[in-house]
Amino acid sequence: MTTSFDYLKILASKVTDELIVIWGPLVANEWHELNDTEGTLYDVYMSGAAPFALGMAMGLPRRRVICLDGDGSMLMDLPILPAIAYQNPSNLIVIVFDNMAYEACAKIPTFTAHTADLAKIAQGAGIENAWSVKAVSEFEEALAAAYRVRGTSFINLKVEFSTRRSPPRAADCTENKYRFIRHIEKTEKIRIIHPLGVSLK
Amino acid sequence: MNTEFANRIITGLKEAGIDFVSSLPSKSLAPLILAFADYPEFTHVPVANEEDAIGVCAGASLVGRKPVVVIQNSGLVMATYALLDSIYWFGGFPILMILDHRGAFGDGGGFVFSGYGIQVPRILESFQIPFMAVRENDNVAAEIRRGARTARSSGKPAAILLLEEIP
Numbered sequence: 196m197t198t199s200f201d202y203l204k205i206l207a208s209k210v211t212d213e214l215i216v217i218w219g220p221l222v223a224n225e226w227h228e229l230n231d232t233e234g235t236l237y238d239v240y241m242s243g244a245a246p247f248a249l250g251m252a253m254g255l256p257r258r259r260v261i262c263l264d265g266d267g268s269m270l271m272d273l274p275i276l277p278a279i280a281y282q283n284p285s286n287l288i289v290i291v292f293d294n295m296a297y298e299a300c301a302k303i304p305t306f307t308a309h310t311a312d313l314a315k316i317a318q319g320a321g322i323e324n325a326w327s328v329k330a331v332s333e334f335e336e337a338l339a340a341a342y343r344v345r346g347t348s349f350i351n352l353k354v355e356f357s358t359r360r361s362p363p364r365a366a367d368c369t370e371n372k373y374r375f376i377r378h379i380e381k382t383e384k385i386r387i388i389h390p391l392g393v394s395l396k
Numbered sequence: 397m398n399t400e401f402a403n404r405i406i407t408g409l410k411e412a413g414i415d416f417v418s419s420l421p422s423k424s425l426a427p428l429i430l431a432f433a434d435y436p437e438f439t440h441v442p443v444a445n446e447e448d449a450i451g452v453c454a455g456a457s458l459v460g461r462k463p464v465v466v467i468q469n470s471g472l473v474m475a476t477y478a479l480l481d482s483i484y485w486f487g488g489f490p491i492l493m494i495l496d497h498r499g500a501f502g503d504g505g506g507f508v509f510s511g512y513g514i515q516v517p518r519i520l521e522s523f524q525i526p527f528m529a530v531r532e533n534d535n536v537a538a539e540i541r542r543g544a545r546t547a548r549s550s551g552k553p554a555a556i557l558l559l560e561e562i563p
């Protein structure tokens with residue numbers, strides 16, 4: 196199997212102006228090391244990354260949104276999958292780093308270590324473009340397809356544990372929120388933050 | 397909720413500049429939720445879990461949309477996890493919430509709603525989310541405009557509690 200860092204190196208070489216939404220401290224630190232961008236929102240709470248990403252994708256259809264989630268988080272919020280499938284936005288890619296464990300919790304196994312298959316669950320929810328991936332070459336193929344096909348894509352990456360650790364981030368979600376919003380304001384040429392001194396109607 | 401009341405809510409949302417909806421039905425909210433299909437100016441994202449409604453609307457607000465969550469007050473209890481993390485981690489998001497406030501003063505629907513009627517205002521207060529309770533005869537459109545303005549101005553959620561006479 197492959198480590199999350201191996202997969203992320205592939206993703207980092209592919210993205211340009213995509214919006215990235217991340218849950219998972221290890222993956223967040225690795226992404227930060229590889230390709231920290233102003234369009235990245237880190238530390239969206241467990242089970243929050245996919246709904247945030249769906250809201251962004253539906254709210255800004257001309258920008259591609261990539262959700263990086265974990266198996267424990269996705270299992271916690273399976274109801275988001277039929278909601279995504281119903282909208283099926285082509286600008287949304289959901290990538291799950293499935294290490295089959297609650298890694299921060301003594302590696303206690305998740306249900307994907309036993310019988311659950313998240314790609315099949317996504318397909319059952321109605322996301323037709325769903326792949327289960329175990330190697331870098333398979334991820335390259337799935338990612339290329341995800342950029343090409345119509346509708347939302349779901350890629351479940353089987354991940355092996357790694358002892359490698361990226362440098363820690365100075366994480367502050369509020370700072371990250373405003374950096375992200377200012378990036379959207381700049382790149383989309385819109386105003387999101389209400390300016391002081393201007394009354395709202 | 398009758399169609400006329402639903403239409404007045406829609407009017408208020410449009411006047412407030414709301415352009416994005418995430419919803420989960422309640423019996424009373426059904427006419428409102430069905431009405432969104434007639435208004436293409438709203439991007440409507442139905443969900444199956446109220447926590448997702450908060451997340452979806454938070455994401456939409458980050459890219460410049462003006463969102464509203466439409467759920468029953470029991471759903472707010474479900475959504476407290478997402479609300480707490482979005483407020484205490486990210487400092488909150490400007491989301492208007494319209495809550496069908498079952499179990500409130502005058503609701504004869506039965507004991508199953510009572511706890512929500514009593515506790516949901518306390519939950520909102522504990523999260524420091526400003527809210528206004530509105531009855532059918534009130535100017536609901538004006539209160540929605542005020543609620544949306546409060547959310548945008550503060551960058552944090554605000555709520556409208558819809559009180560209906562349930563004999």
